[in-house]
Amino acid sequence: MAATPTPAQTAAQPTAAPAKPGLLPTAPAAAKPAAGAPLGSVDDIVAKAVREISHIATLPEITVKIIELVEDPTSTAQDLHKVIANDPALCSRVLKVVNSSFYGLPGQIGSINRAIVMLGLNAVKNIAISASLAKLFRGGQLCPNFAAKDLWTHSVAVGTAAKMIADELGMGISDEAFLAGLMHDIGIMVELQSDRNKLIDAITKAKLSADGVPANSLLEIEKAVYGADHQQFGAGLCEKWKFPKAFATVCGHHHNPLELPSGGRSLSCLIYVADRAAAGIKGGLRLDLPHVDCDAAVLEEISMTNEQFEQIKADLPDKMKDVEGLLS
Secondary structure, X not given: OOOOOOHHHHHOOOOOOOOXXXXXXXXXXXXXXXXXXXXXXXXXXXXXXHHHHHHHOOOOHHHHHHHHHHHOOOOOHHHHHHHHOOOHHHHHHHHHHHOOXXXXXXXXXXXXXXXXXXXXXXXXXXXXXXHHHHHHOOOOEEEOOEEHHHHHHHHHHHHHHHHHHHHHOOOOOHHHHHHHHHHOOHHHHHHHHXXXXXXXXXXXXXXXXXXXXXXXXHHHHHHHHOOOOHHHHHHHHHHHOOOOHHHHHHHHHOOOHHHOOHHHOHHHHHHHHHHHHHHHOOOOOOOXXXXXXXXXXXXXXXXXXXXXXXXXXXXXHHHHHXXXXXXX
C-alpha cells in the first residue's frame, strides 16, 4: 500500500506541475484527432465525459470530507476520528488494514483512534479512497478479453507493485505509491461509464491476442474514437473529485512520465514501471501495453536496476494474495 511516511518524507513527495489557467492539470498534449473523432478541444471532450460519469458515480460524502480534512495542515487525528466514527464499514476497513501484514505493525489494534495514530492521517485517507474506487470498478464482461473486474485486478497489482518498488528503493512514499497505482487507469473507467460502446470499439481495434496482448496502441485508438485518451480522462476526473494533484499527474502521465518536469516525475516513473511489472506477470492485463519492457531512462530516473525490476515481478503474485483480501 512499510510504515507510514514521516511528515518530512511526505513533504518530499513528488508533486504535479501547476496547471495552466483554464486547463485540466497535467493532461498530456493530445495528438490531432483522426477523421470522425468527436469535435471540440481535448479539455471540452474530457470535461463532458467527466460530467457524465459524475451522474453515475461520485465519491461518497465521507471520502470527500476525509480528503479535505487530511489536506488541511491544521487537522489532527482526533478530527479524522470524528469523521470516520460515523461510518462503521470504513472503521472496519481501517482496522482490517492496520492489523494486516501490509503494515507490519505490532499486535492487534482494536481502537480506531489508535489505528489513525499508528497509520497516520495520509494512510487513512488512502484507505478511504481505495474503498471508494473498489465500488467504481464494478461491471460485467465488456467484450471477450475485457471486464471492469479485470481492470480492478490489474489496478490492485499495479498498486502492490508500486508499494514494493517504493519500499525496495527506500523512497518513503509507500502509501502514496500504492494509491497512485490503484487509480492510474481510472480514465478507462471514465470511458466505460461515459460511452461503453466507444470503449468496446477501441478495444476491438486494439486487436488483443488470445493472451490479451494488443497489436495496436490503445492510446492512439482512444484519441481517434473519443478525441482524448484515458490519461487525459483520468487527470480530468482527479480534478473533478479534488484528488491531490500528484494523482492527476500520475493518471495523466503514466505512459509518458519523462515528459514531466524533472523535479516532479518520480511518482509517475514509479507507476510506469509498476504498470509493466503487473502486466508482465501471468494473466496480467495488457490492454494499453503492446510491450512490457521498461525504458532504461525511466528506470534510471528512479535509480532502479533491471535486476530489481525482475525481482519485483517475480515476487508480485504472492504479494497480491495479501493485498486483494484487504480491498475485498
